[in-house]
Amino acid sequence: MTDQTENDAEDVNELIAFRIAEQDFCFNIMSVREIRGWTPATVIPHAPSYVRGVINLRGAVVPIVDLAARLGLEVPEPTARNVIIITQVDGPIVGLLVDAVSDILSVSEKEVQATPDVASNGSEFLSGIITREDRMIRLLNLGAIVPEKAGVAA
Amino acid sequence: MSKTDELRATFFQESEDLLEQLTDGLDEMSGGEADSETVNSVFRAVHSIKGGAGAFALDAVVRFAHRFENVLDALRSGELAVNGQVLDVLMRSSDHLTVLLEQARDGVPDDGDPAGEPLLAELMALTGAEADEGPSEAEVNFQPMTLDLGDFGASAPAEMQFRVDFQPQDDLFKSGNEPVFLLRELCALGEAQVDCNTSALPEFDALDTEASYLSWKVELRTEASETAVREVFEFVDGLCVLGIEEVGGDSAGGGLPDLPDLPSADTPPSSEPAAADDAATKAAAPAPVPGPAASSAATPAGPPQKVEPPAKSQPPQPVASTIRVDLHRIDRMINLVGELVINQAMLTQAVKRDGIAQGSDIDVGLEELRTLTRQIQDSVMAIRAQPVKALFQRMSRIAREAGADTGKTLRMVTEGAATEIDKTVIEKLADPLTHMIRNAVDHGLENAEDRLASGKSAEGTIRLSAAHLSGRVVIEITDDGAGINRDRVRSIAEKKGLIPPDAQLTANDIDNLIFQPGFSTASQLTALSGRGVGMDVVKRSIQSLGGRVSIASEPGKGSTFSIVLPLTLAVLDGMVIEVGGQTVVVPISAIIETMRVPTEQVFQLGTQNAVVRIRGSYVPIVDVGAVMGYRPAVDPTGDHVILLVETADGVRAALLIDVIHDQRQVVIKGLEDNYGQVPGVAAATILGDGRIALILDPSAIVGHNGAGGAAVLTTPLAAE
Numbered sequence: 001m002t003d004q005t006e007n008d009a010e011d012v013n014e015l016i017a018f019r020i021a022e023q024d025f026c027f028n029i030m031s032v033r034e035i036r037g038w039t040p041a042t043v044i045p046h047a048p049s050y051v052r053g054v055i056n057l058r059g060a061v062v063p064i065v066d067l068a069a070r071l072g073l074e075v076p077e078p079t080a081r082n083v084i085i086i087t088q089v090d091g092p093i094v095g096l097l098v099d100a101v102s103d104i105l106s107v108s109e110k111e112v113q114a115t116p117d118v119a120s121n122g123s124e125f126l127s128g129i130i131t132r133e134d135r136m137i138r139l140l141n142l143g144a145i146v147p148e149k150a151g152v153a154a
Numbered sequence: 155m156s157k158t159d160e161l162r163a164t165f166f167q168e169s170e171d172l173l174e175q176l177t178d179g180l181d182e183m184s185g186g187e188a189d190s191e192t193v194n195s196v197f198r199a200v201h202s203i204k205g206g207a208g209a210f211a212l213d214a215v216v217r218f219a220h221r222f223e224n225v226l227d228a229l230r231s232g233e234l235a236v237n238g239q240v241l242d243v244l245m246r247s248s249d250h251l252t253v254l255l256e257q258a259r260d261g262v263p264d265d266g267d268p269a270g271e272p273l274l275a276e277l278m279a280l281t282g283a284e285a286d287e288g289p290s291e292a293e294v295n296f297q298p299m300t301l302d303l304g305d306f307g308a309s310a311p312a313e314m315q316f317r318v319d320f321q322p323q324d325d326l327f328k329s330g331n332e333p334v335f336l337l338r339e340l341c342a343l344g345e346a347q348v349d350c351n352t353s354a355l356p357e358f359d360a361l362d363t364e365a366s367y368l369s370w371k372v373e374l375r376t377e378a379s380e381t382a383v384r385e386v387f388e389f390v391d392g393l394c395v396l397g398i399e400e401v402g403g404d405s406a407g408g409g410l411p412d413l414p415d416l417p418s419a420d421t422p423p424s425s426e427p428a429a430a431d432d433a434a435t436k437a438a439a440p441a442p443v444p445g446p447a448a449s450s451a452a453t454p455a456g457p458p459q460k461v462e463p464p465a466k467s468q469p470p471q472p473v474a475s476t477i478r479v480d481l482h483r484i485d486r487m488i489n490l491v492g493e494l495v496i497n498q499a500m501l502t503q504a505v506k507r508d509g510i511a512q513g514s515d516i517d518v519g520l521e522e523l524r525t526l527t528r529q530i531q532d533s534v535m536a537i538r539a540q541p542v543k544a545l546f547q548r549m550s551r552i553a554r555e556a557g558a559d560t561g562k563t564l565r566m567v568t569e570g571a572a573t574e575i576d577k578t579v580i581e582k583l584a585d586p587l588t589h590m591i592r593n594a595v596d597h598g599l600e601n602a603e604d605r606l607a608s609g610k611s612a613e614g615t616i617r618l619s620a621a622h623l624s625g626r627v628v629i630e631i632t633d634d635g636a637g638i639n640r641d642r643v644r645s646i647a648e649k650k651g652l653i654p655p656d657a658q659l660t661a662n663d664i665d666n667l668i669f670q671p672g673f674s675t676a677s678q679l680t681a682l683s684g685r686g687v688g689m690d691v692v693k694r695s696i697q698s699l700g701g702r703v704s705i706a707s708e709p710g711k712g713s714t715f716s717i718v719l720p721l722t723l724a725v726l727d728g729m730v731i732e733v734g735g736q737t738v739v740v741p742i743s744a745i746i747e748t749m750r751v752p753t754e755q756v757f758q759l760g761t762q763n764a765v766v767r768i769r770g771s772y773v774p775i776v777d778v779g780a781v782m783g784y785r786p787a788v789d790p791t792g793d794h795v796i797l798l799v800e801t802a803d804g805v806r807a808a809l810l811i812d813v814i815h816d817q818r819q820v821v822i823k824g825l826e827d828n829y830g831q832v833p834g835v836a837a838a839t840i841l842g843d844g845r846i847a848l849i850l851d852p853s854a855i856v857g858h859n860g861a862g863g864a865a866v867l868t869t870p871l872a873a874e
Contacts, residue, residue, distance in 0.1 A: 042846040043736055044825075045782040046833055054829065054838060054846050059493050061838045061846055063829045092828040 011109040015130075017137055018085065018098045021073040024137040025098075026105060026130065031087045031142055035101060038082040052078075052097055057086065064095040070145055071125060087142060094146045105132065112139060165206045166259045167478065170544070172199040173255070176248050177547045184241050190230065196244075197226040203251065208358045212258045214267040215251070216359075221277045222247045228281050243276045246558075249551045313344070313375050316383055319397035321369035326393035328364070337370060339386045344376025369395075481577070484537055491527075491534050492725075492821040498527045499818075499842035528819075531725065539574040542620045542629075545584060546571045549591050553616050556595035562614055564599060569619035575627050579719055582699055583629070586692040590631050590715055591616065593689070598633035598713055608710065610634065626743065629717040638707040640664045647673065665705045665713075669693045700836065702801070702853070728849060730816040730841070731797070734784025737847045739820055739839055740809070744799045744852040748814060753791045764790050766808050768798060777810045781855050782834055801853040809852065822849065 017026040041053030041064045050069035054061050064084060068075045084095040112128040115138075127141040179196035204219035225244070228234040250273055258264075318340065322333055337348055349371040356367065374383065380398060387396050502520055510516050546568040553566040575583075599605075599614035606612055617632040640661060647653045647667045659667075667673060669689045696703045701719035720726070720743075728739035729748075755767040756775070765772040775796070780787040788794070790810055797809040820839035823846075825832060836851035 040845070042838075042848065043784065044829070044832055044848070045784065045835065054825070056840045056844055056846050059489070059496065059823070059840065061823045061825055061828060094828060 012106050013109070015105045015107050015139070016085070016101065017103040017105055017132075018083070018101045020068045020071065020098050023073070024102065024135050025067075025140050026107075026137050027087075027140040027142050029104060031089050033086045033088050033093065036084050036086065038078045038080060038084055038097065055084075055095065057093070057095070060093060062086065062093050062095050064097055065146060066097045067145070068097070068099075087146070089142050089146060092146070096145075105130070105137070162210055165210060166255065169203055169206065169255050172203050173248070173252050174544055174547060175199045176203075176251075177550075180241065180245055180248055183236055184245075193226065193230045193236075197223065197230055200226055200251070203255070205358050207255075207258070210258075212254075212264070214264050214270070215254045215258055218247075218251060218254055218267060218270050218274065221274050222251060225277050225280045234280060240280060243273070243280060245554065247273055247277060249554060252551060313377060314379075315401045316372075316374045316376065316380065317397075317399045317401050318372040318374060318383065319369070319395070319399075320372065320387070321395040322366045322390070323393055323395070324364060324366050326390050327366060329393060331390050331393065333368070333370065336386055336390065337372070340372055340374060340383070343378045343382065343386070344374055346375075347373040349373075479537075484534070488534050488538065491531050495527055495531055495725075495819075495821055496840045496842075496844075498523055500844055503842040535576075535725070538577050540577050540580055541572050541574050542580060542583075543571040545580050545587065546618055546620070548584065549587055549618055552588050553591050553595055556592045557614075560596055560601075562595060562599050562601055563612060564595060564614040564616055567615060567617045569617065570621045573620035573622060573627060575620075575719065579627075579699055582695065583717075583719075586695045586703075586717075587618075587629075587631070589689075589692050591618070594631055594633040594635070594713070594715075598635035600636050604636070608636075623718075627719045629719065630714055631717075632712060632714040634712040637709040637711055637713055638665050638668070638705070640709070643667050662706075665707050668705070669703070725819055726822055726839075726849065728818065728820045728839070729797070729814060730818060730820075730847065731795075731811045732813040732815060733811040734779035734782070736782075736784050737815070737841065737845070738778075738782075739847050739849045740797060740799070740852065741836070741849065742817065744801065746798045746800050746806070748798070749796050751790060751792075751794050751796050751810070756791050762787075766790075766796065768808070773798065773806050773808045775808045775810050776856055778850070778855060779810070779812070782850075799852045799856070801856055805853075805856055807852075807856040809855065820847075820849070 014029040015026040016029045016032055017024060019025070039055055041055045043053045044051060044063070047053070050066050052064040052066045054063050056062075066075060066078075078097060081100070083098055083101055085098060085101070086093060086095050088094070107130055111130055113130070115123055115126045115129055117123075125141055125144050126138050128139040130137045130139060176196055176199040179192050179199065182192045183196070200219050200223045204216055204223060207215035207219060222244075225234065225240075225247075229236060229240070234240065250270055254267065254270070320333070320336070322331075326333075337346075340346060341348070351369045351371060352367070354367045354369070355361070361367075376383070380400060383398055387394070390396075498520075502524065505516060505520060550566045550568060553564060557564040594616050595614075599616070600608070600610075602612040605614065615634045617630070619630045619632075621628050644653075644659070644664050644667070647664075647670065648655050650673065652667060652670045652673060653659065669692075673690070693703050696717055696719070699719055701717055703715060703717045705713060705715050707713040726739075727742040729742055729745060730737060730739055732738075749768075752766065752768075757765050757767065757772070759765045759772075759774075764775045766775055767773075775790050777787050777790065779785045788810075794810050794812060795814055797811060797814075798806065799809055800806045820841075822837045823839055825835065825838050825848075832848070834851055834855045835848045836854075837849045838846050839849055841847050
């Protein structure tokens, strides 16, 4: 498997893989600025339900999106074992609350399968599926998860 | 950025200062202070702009500035007397020059300046000059300058007197030599009178930057021998024409006057080849000061010109020494200081938590750190503060233009131009102010016939003032026009569905209708204003600066628009409170008083709202926890605290909260960058424990509750 990816180095992407509610997800590692532990966020009034609030990231005010809530999964109260992945895609800095970061994958474009058509919600946030050691890893479309500005969506 | 671009940018920056100097001078002249120093400073400003513009081949600017300068020269020499008509032309010329420079700066292609033609004609009419052939004749009135370089060597018995003629050739500059250093060395030998001969200088346009045009004549009294004098020029041997002549030990230069300000010899020009013209430019402006001024004051038969008041006749004005700094650097520093303040607060809290005794070294040290941090913060903020003067001058220009466009004669009065506000605020004020000034001229002032008919002078007055008022800045725009026609405003608002036909509105409510989106009172659209995007845009841009705009109008007497602004956008005095388990900050500026809920003074009003009686007047209670969605509405008579707040519109409300924690200065952090606007929230801040607290916007919260006059007005809109 690794031999294949190395043959075609141009199309290989590094992806960060993580778990939410026993499911595996990933997105391009180039969007990640840092990974930090969960700290309680300050609640924002009139915010969408999936916005946990804002935290202080060395002086910057950064909103936290609860990915489980955003994807329509079961939402437990976060603990110190949860992880925030700080991302930046074209402008706003947004933290994503996940259960745990599991791996960093090198994946070639060919390995990404199209998302099968399913009726349930949440598939609009996926841009593909990757198979790794019998696990199905969902490739997230960050642009869809983090709207232009989270507050505007409210 | 290339070297030329940099120079260009510097030229435009300096032009701004020069234009300010020009406007100042003209203002002084119109105030009746047309002494020769004022005229000179105006002349110098125009002259310097012309010089710089010539260097960048900005022909339109040069052409216009040249004519402008001719008129000023005539004023200076007394050929032309200052009167209202002349001043009017001068002011409009100054405005036009500003426009030309702005166009040049923004890269608008030079179209030969057709708009300036009528003004040019007027300017020429003033000097009585026929269409002369442009800036070529002897307009460069450089005067030979006498440089008294002071008493260097103490007089000694065996003094010799030399006359040194020194004329550098082009090659002297090319080999990196610098006449200033040679002259300085020469002066160090003894007592020297240095004369710079600029007669060979060509017209600015024709100036070859690589060429040498200046020559110097030095009268030197020294103990040194001729050889020693020659040694000074050892390294430029063959690069200059040098004549050294012994003229005996008698004083020769004693009759020369001491000039108070010596521009050139002590200002080392850059040692590039361009040094000569650099020095020439610098010398050009101040040099003519003593000449014509002195002669006109001394000639009794001369044209009417005020004798200079002694205080004004001393040219060396204390020039504030300044540096230009990139705004980004200051912003970065302000951000860092903001972090420092937060860090210091966190440290203080950590120390307190660990139970360090009060009065211990650590405690005392921390207290000092706190004071220092605060001082640093204040100083950094002060760097950003700038007087509103430049903005006001721009507004005066806009008022004059608007007056010309509408055919109304008006007088613009500015007050408090020295008031300092944060630079960002000033920049963002320009657009709304422009709109308001135009509105005041277009809609506020009546035309001359109507004014005369109502017993006013034909000339309208627009007053623009700025002042500091209890930690805020108040800017007022007042016109002495007809005031707001409330019947018309009301009928228009009804017609446009802004208010229900039967709405009960006070006079103030009606005046405030003009801030509603889509409202425009002009019965016909004019080029100036009246696109229907007027005052609501103004209101929004002022609000985005954390300010408020309000109007007071008296029929027949005029209207006053007041803008209340925070001094800075970076820090805020806040009260840290808790409501619904959340820590939030309320701006102190809005809080009138705090109290426990006086249970027996709380009354139910309607089905859901309650009011509290405070010293006889009833104030609506706003449950902050419920409005912000932190918790469901609570019984106001419970264990709560009331913050009595007043918004800038004068609406009072009692904010119901749970606990008051603290009162402190907080650093404002925008939510917009990564999140967006939140209703009821002005911004965020970082508390001592590193957590984020939201800063409430009391006006928005009060409005949200449906209380107060402003909310009544917005309700129908919200319903649409």
